[in-house]
Amino acid sequence: MFKALVVEKDEDGTTRAAVQELSEDRLPEAEVTVDVEYSTLNYKDGLCIGPGGGLVRSYPHVPGIDFAGTVAASDDPRYAPGDKVVLTGWRVGEAHWGGYSQKARVRADWLVPLPEGLTTRDAMAVGTAGLTAMLAIMALEDHGLEPGRGEVLVTGASGGVGSVATAILSHLGYEVAAVTGRPENEAYLKALGASRLVPREDLAETVKRPLESETWAGCIDAVGGAMLARVLGQMKHGASVAAVGLAGGAHLPATVIPFLLRGVNLLGIDSVTQPYAKRVEAWRRISSDLPMDRLEGMIRPAVLEELPELGADILKGRVKGRVVVDVA
Numbered sequence: 001m002f003k004a005l006v007v008e009k010d011e012d013g014t015t016r017a018a019v020q021e022l023s024e025d026r027l028p029e030a031e032v033t034v035d036v037e038y039s040t041l042n043y044k045d046g047l048c049i050g051p052g053g054g055l056v057r058s059y060p061h062v063p064g065i066d067f068a069g070t071v072a073a074s075d076d077p078r079y080a081p082g083d084k085v086v087l088t089g090w091r092v093g094e095a096h097w098g099g100y101s102q103k104a105r106v107r108a109d110w111l112v113p114l115p116e117g118l119t120t121r122d123a124m125a126v127g128t129a130g131l132t133a134m135l136a137i138m139a140l141e142d143h144g145l146e147p148g149r150g151e152v153l154v155t156g157a158s159g160g161v162g163s164v165a166t167a168i169l170s171h172l173g174y175e176v177a178a179v180t181g182r183p184e185n186e187a188y189l190k191a192l193g194a195s196r197l198v199p200r201e202d203l204a205e206t207v208k209r210p211l212e213s214e215t216w217a218g219c220i221d222a223v224g225g226a227m228l229a230r231v232l233g234q235m236k237h238g239a240s241v242a243a244v245g246l247a248g249g250a251h252l253p254a255t256v257i258p259f260l261l262r263g264v265n266l267l268g269i270d271s272v273t274q275p276y277a278k279r280v281e282a283w284r285r286i287s288s289d290l291p292m293d294r295l296e297g298m299i300r301p302a303v304l305e306e307l308p309e310l311g312a313d314i315l316k317g318r319v320k321g322r323v324v325v326d327v328a
């Protein structure tokens with residue numbers, strides 16, 4: 001028997017999440033069984049613990065879109081009992097049973113071996129948000145970003161993606177301008193490596209002039225909406241923006257002028273269906289380029305029993321830092 005957070009749906013459509021004892025025969029069919037050690041909390045998890053947000057395929061459901069742990073059994077030659085593994089994406093925790101469980105059973109293709117130098121707890125302090133930040137940095141590098149070309153803008157800097165992006169970029173030698181709506185987070189963002197803060201209001205207005213002065217050598221944008229539109233007109237010639245999120249909205253009220261007159265690139269980042277080699281490379285880069293001690297201060301430890309409340313909190317924007325769930 002093992003513990004898992006199980007969400008059930010009543011006939012009237014309301015959902016209830018509670019920790020239950022399950023037996024192994026409840027696990028789905030797949031090649032690799034993992035003893036989960038840590039998971040984390042993302043906005044999507046808040047939806048899947050609560051109302052579902054159209055993501056959950058069937059009930060009862062075990063949420064948790066990412067996890068790290070040790071292989072307990074494997075029908076796939078790539079994994080053996082005792083191997084440390086990490087999982088993000090592939091709609092685990094949404095369409096498939098997820099990581100808020102002491103045991104998970106998943107397809108071997110979805111796993112990545114944990115790189116040297118990272119613990120399972122480190123991996124979940126990074127989580128899907130941090131992996132996405134790394135993928136965004138790799139995309140910017142592929143399009144010519146290198147230190148010494150000017151400031152790199154990170155929007156939604158106090159969030160999961162923004163915080164990890166700030167820490168990695170600064171470690172790599174970039175000057176990071178961190179956009180935040182929370183000036184009280186100045187010390188936190190500077191400790192992560194931000195060189196300066198940009199108040200959210202400075203970029204909140206919609207585009208009035210399609211081109212403003214060339215300011216940013218690159219941008220990791222977790223906000224979208226009017227802010228992304230505004231930033232496009234402030235990019236240096238030939239520079240790229242990695243579009244990661246929509247914390248400020250999905251609508252993009254922009255013009256094409258920055259693409260035509262400045263050769264600006266808009267790069268889309270999808271962490272969910274990245275090929276295996278790209279995920280392995282991103283985790284390798286995280287282990288070498290992310291100073292874990294900078295993340296330690298932003299960790300909020302949690303256990304499975306706290307997740308119904310934390311899930312509701314994240315949907316209301318009340319969670320700060322990275323929630324690391326000790327599942328074992």
Ligand code: NDP
Binds near residue numbers: 042132156181270
């Ligand atoms: P968080 O909720 O942790 O952070 C988002 C941050 O954006 C907040 O901390 C806040 O930063 C800022 N923000 C919030 N609301 C607004 C607003 N209305 N206008 C401007 N800024 C705002 O989320 P994550 O960092 O985990 O994720 C960021 C985005 O990336 C989300 O939209 C998420 O869905 C998406 N995402 C996409 C992935 C992909 O594969 N493409 C994977 C993971 C996440 P501050 O207080 O500093 O201003």
